[in-house]
Amino acid sequence: MxxxxxxxxxxxxxxxxxxxxxxxxxxxxxxxxxxxxxxxxxxxxxxxxxxxxxxxxxxxxxxxxxxxxxxxxxxxxxxxxxxxxxxATPVSRETPFLYRAASGGLEIFVPNAKRDSVGVDWSTSADAGTSIPMSDVYVAQAGRDTAQTINSQLARGKNLILTPGVYALDKPIAVKRSGTVVLGLGYASLTPTRGNAALEIADVTGVKVAGITVDAGVPESDVLVQVGPRNAHKSDAADPTTLSDVFVRVGGPWAGQAVTSIEVNSDDVLLDHIWAWRADHGTGVAWDSNTGTHGVVVNGDDVTATGLFVEHYQGTQVQWNGERGTTVFYQSELPYDVPSQAAWSDGARAGYASYRVADDVRTHTAYGLGVYAFFNQGVDIREAAGIQTPSGPGITFRSMTSVFLNGSGGIEHVVNDVGAPAVGSFASPQVVAYPAP
Known part of the structure; x- marks a missing residue:
């Protein structure tokens, strides 16, 4: 809400x-x-x-x-x-929204980003954000608009409203202008049809994407939502590119495959309320059918996630490679349908950590992380640790738990080799801080 x-x-x-x-x-x-x-x-x-x-x-x-x-x-x-x-919230931005301006017409209000913010802010004043008139907005309709028609409007400098419906895309929606707003209504669904991405943001700053669902298709996509190309270098800490209420599904409504659901290559990006889900029920759901390795991969520096929900992927759910990352709240269920330990092992390590910070990262902060196990194939599947991270003076984790929900197997440690096993009877071991103070 x-x-x-x-x-x-x-x-x-x-x-x-x-x-x-x-x-x-x-x-x-x-x-x-x-x-x-x-x-x-x-x-x-x-x-x-x-x-x-x-x-x-x-x-x-x-x-x-x-x-x-x-x-x-x-x-x-x-x-x-x-x-x-x-x-306070370290970095925040409220979602863009339609409102009735003083002129009587509809406009999109785009709130400013804030640091160390507290409490509600319902203002639509000029010092709280920017209003975009509808003359600067293209309103897309599913069944009428294609990737080509949408991209042609974006290339003309328009912002984008996606009205409810399923948009079959034979190429990505390409956002190439700084400050562009992409606003979905009724969780408009973007679906790639040729193994392409659904949304690509160029090496630009201050893009705002809110209220969309991305459903993987077939053939397999390498990535579904890409924030910045692999060599991205442009960023603006005062106006971070922001993804709000962006949901990704791999399988569920129909068969779908994608290696990575969301890839963040730009610096100074805010991820606010992200749900990336490799389906555990629905259509096209099986270990070898709706394949997905990673939910979120962060390569950029100074990326903040507030409300990160990532579930059921077959590798690391979240792979964090960038420096000075911050996560406030993380929820993750491991894949239910692991057929064998051999099919789900990170080299000699049992299973894949849900939340993994790369070994060479020196600064990372995270608060409130829960990793949950429900292996439902009747096989004793183990995960070495729900969280895998380097340790050092720049690494701070606070409030972590592993939970055994049901099924067989479980999680051996909460973070690295710290924390009791979560095995059987709703076991929910906790680690208050890592590294220990």
């Missing part, structure tokens, strides 16, 4: 005993009690709450007025806590 004002209480789980898997709240106010019940994990940022109630394993808050205090780890009264709170 974004930009909502709840004047009273809010319940975000089924009240008849159902399980709830987690969620995201940003730029919103709840004056009463926000009750999460059985939510396994949750991320709230830049919001206001009257009172927070509930949570199971990994509840993270940043820049939230009224957020509960951090209690992750052993509690003095026995048991363990599940909440991690940052006073």
């Amino acid at each position: 974004r930009r909502v004002d709840i004047r009273g209480d809010l319940t975000v789980f089924g009240q008849m005993g159902e399980y709830a898997s987690g969620g995201y709240l940003a730029n919103s106010r709840v004056t009463g009690t926000l009750q999460t019940g059985s939510q396994q994990q949750w991320y709230s940022r830049n919001s206001e709450v009257g009172r927070w109630d509930g949570g199971v394993w990994n509840m993270v808050f940043s820049g939230v007025v009224g957020a509960p205090a951090t209690d992750f780890g052993p509690l003095a009264a026995g048991g363990v806590g599940n909440k991690t709170t940052l006073d």
